[in-house]
Amino acid sequence: MKTSYRTLLCASIAWLLLIFPAVAQESDLGASLSGLLDYSRKGNPEYAAMRAELDASTQRVESAGALPDPRFRAELRDVTRQGDQSPLLLPGQVGSTRYLLMQEFPWYGKRDLKRNIAEQDVEAARGRSQGTWIEISSRIKVAYARLYLLYRSERIAREIIDLMTRLESVTQARYAGGLAAQQDVIRAQLEQSALRNELIALEAERRQLQARLNGLLARPAGASLAEPVALRPVPSHEQLNLTGLEERAITRNPQLSSEESRIRSAQLSRDLVLKNRYPDITLGVSPIQYQGTVKEWELMIEMNIPLQQSSRRAQERESEAMLQAAQARKESATRQLLSELSENVDAIDAARRTENLVATQLLPQSEFTYQAALVGYENGKVDFATLLDAQRQIRKARQSQLESQVEAQFRLAEIERIIGEDL
Known part of the structure; x- marks a missing residue:
């Protein structure tokens, strides 16, 4: 009895050790971009279909160059x-039986050409x-950068609501002391209501984006995703040298590689x-029995x-036209x-400069203006509208800084799509 209990206990512990890493990994999914990419690479059905098509085209190479x-x-x-x-229908009971074994041989070089065409189709499929x-x-x-933005x-909206x-509270205290109008209290409450309404819209958009992202991961639409921790660092100016990027795009872009194979x-x-x-x-050989x-x-x-000959010349003109097409x-795709x-x-350079401008000038100036307006309002030197406008400028500056960071991520993703690899 004790032996069976120990066996069951050991089996349970082993099972927990096996599933715990998978559960932990699933719960952290969404926190980092690399985790999302690894998960999608393994499970995305669209990518799996393209890999299966690549495998299928690989198998055609051998048959393409085979004899009939x-x-x-x-x-x-x-x-x-x-x-x-x-x-009668038996060979030994009729007058004679003729057997014929035939083998077709394509003209010299045709089989190699068919095999090479199939190999180029494989390269085109690999590019796709x-x-x-x-x-x-x-x-x-x-989607990850957009989710980070949301x-x-x-978070910014909740901070502004606070x-x-x-x-x-300040306006109510001043109103109670007869130092401010009731309108100031009402405007503060209206501002909070507007922010809460905006927060509802942001939460709805975030859930919709999470559903789309789960679709890319081949997960249920309502599956939970962790909050993104951080954006990727933006490459340096040297890494974003246009001439070098153009060379990488021409040699490594999958679309151009596929067009070259075509x-x-x-x-x-x-x-x-x-x-x-x-x-x-x-050629054939025929014994007669x-x-x-x-x-x-x-x-x-x-x-x-x-x-x-007229039919063959038309086929030749067709093949020449297909080559020109x-x-x-490829020329059109390259230019585009x-x-x-x-x-x-x-665009990524502009986003970088905008973020730097906001971080070093606009945001500090807005915070200074807000603090000055708050002191002035408490002292009765400025009205509430000025204080409210100063608060809005802080939020606008912080939102602009965040949007510039995310815009750089959007552009970085596009650059990596064009050059066919990560920077």
Whole structure:
């Protein structure tokens, strides 16, 4: 009895040790961006589908360059033996049986071209798979930064509500002493109501964003997510050098890599169409059986005759046009991506300068103005509207600083999507 109890206790402890890390990891999900990305990489169904398509295209390479299956034919000849018997269907009971084994051989070089085309299709599929993940990760990065903004905006709103509550107490004390009008108390209460209404909107938006983020993680929409702890550091000016980023985008962007694979595939397809000017050859061997003995052997060669030249020239023109289309698509995609890259580099620099301006000048000035207005109001030198406006300037400055930080994160996510890797 004691032995079974100990066994059960050990098993329970082992089970708890196994599930505890998973539970802890799940409860911390959302606190860091890296945790969200790792979770999505393992479970996102869209990315899993693209990886499966990549695996499927990889399997086509071997079959693309393989020889066609050989063909076998059996012919029963003279099944009545010139009318001497009823029709029979066994080789030894008919006049003769002809067996034919045939193998088709494409013109020299066609199989290699088909295999190379399939390999380029694999590279294009790999680019689509990588592009899908980069797109998903970019959306997660943006959602994480947006969620950080909403949490911090809620915190600012609650702090301002607390501040307005204290200001309301000041106005009530002054009103009770006959030093302020009742309108000041009412305006303080209205300001608090407006802030609480805004807080409700922020909370609703946060829940909606969490549902979208859970969708990217392949989790239930209502699953809980931890509050984001911190934003990623913004890269330095040296890391955001436009020339270097353009080079990285051209060489590593999955979309451009996929377009380059399509160009090579179109070139190979054009070469394959040109090979169709030459015939494919089929070789065969045919033993002929009389009753129970093979007495004759035949060899055969068969080929198609490429007489439909107008049709083949049309196919060649089509393949050339497809190549030009692939080249034009890559050129268009390259120009568009480089334009977006330049735009985002400029925007992240502007966001950085805005944040610095707010942190070093606007926010300290607003806080100083508020403190001066508060002292002036308590001394009866300024009215409540001036104090309220000073409070609003502080909130506006803090919100602007926060939005500049998040805007930099949005632009950073776009830059990383364009260059195809994290900075």
